[in-house]
Amino acid sequence: MLFIVIPVFNRLKYTRDCLLSLRQQTRQDFRVVVVDDGSTDGTDQMLAREFGEVEVVTGDGNLFWTAGVNLGIRRALALGASRIMTLNNDLLVLPDFVDRMLYWADQHPTAVLGALELDVATGQPVYGGERLNWRTNTRHDLLAELPASQRHGLHPVTYLPGRGLLIPLVVIEKIGLFDEKRLPHYLADFDYTSVARRHGFPVYCNYDARLSTYPEESGQEQTRRFRSLRGYYQHLFGIRGGGNLRNFTHFSLKNCPPQYLPYYLLNGYARRLVGYFMH
Known part of the structure; x- marks a missing residue:
């Protein structure tokens, strides 16, 4: 069973819209865990009132991204998860997103998968993974290098962000959870997928699975x-x-x-x- 873990802190509207997009999925064989890290904007009441099917875990406001995700993963594993997906609340998933992720997960059961990101305002692709040359510290943007005719299926990458990141249970059993001690917020997702790749697990960006993001809303x-x-x-x-x-x-x-x-x-x-x- 796939469990989708979403850490949230305030921004109620984004959380509601994200969860509504999950309700519109063509496949519904998944469960959602929301980690509400001490929101003060009524997020807890909204979740209880409108999303009774969602498993809610609460924090005290000091978890940040990494510890929040880890708390949600632990809850999902306790409920029997065989696959974990981390998802941010400030995005929308297209209706066939889960279907396209699970399709490729079945074909490559040990692979870590990310998704193609679109700008929610324009619908244009904004992120499709990258490959890093460690020697020169240069990044090769797959979107810039791939012709439109090849923007489908799986493409190997060096690492992936945590927005729509599917992790098989076998990866968690091998390398554990995200590094919340050393990387409490940024880079924890790139680190985790890099570590997974070094341990022999394929890391791909799935161009068939699409989600829409709000680029201007990122912390950076x-x-x-x-x-x-x-x-x-x-x-x-x-x-x-x-x-x-x-x-x-x-x-x-x-x-x-x-x-x-x-x-x-x-x-x-x-x-x-x-x-x-x-x-």
Whole structure:
């Protein structure tokens, strides 16, 4: 049984719309676990009133993404999950999303799968996975490189985000849960899928499964929208900072091949120190 784990903190409207899109799935052989980390906007009442079928786990407001997802996964495993999918609440899944994910999961039962992301406003693809050259710290954007005729099926990638990430039970049994101690928010998803790949599990972006995102609502975009010294500090050192130097260091030490590590670290630090002002 597939269990979909969604960590939430406030943003009630996004959570409702996301859950409604799951109700519209052509396949309904899944269950949903929402981890409500101390929301103060009535999310708990809305879930109880409108989504009685959803399993709700509550936190105290200090879980952040990684610990929230882990709490939901533990609950799903206790309920008998054989597959886990992590999903963010600020997205919508197209009606055949679950069907297309489970189809390919059945074909590749040990693979970790992500999805093609569309801009909710335009319907145009915005993210289709990437391949990283560790030696040069350069990323190859699959969307930019794949012709439209090849934008279907599975494509191998270096890592995947946690938005619509399907994880077989065998992967969890082998490598455990997300690294909430060292990566409490950002990079935990890229780290987890990188570790899975290093342990021999295929990691693919599934171009047949599509979800719609709100690119401007990401934490990184919120931080960069109004640039300031305080924002710069949060970018580099805050738990939700997209350029968090500590998180990047942990990710690099865990995943970068040792022979490429010095350059990868220096190049990555430089990009984070100046990147806040470049976008």
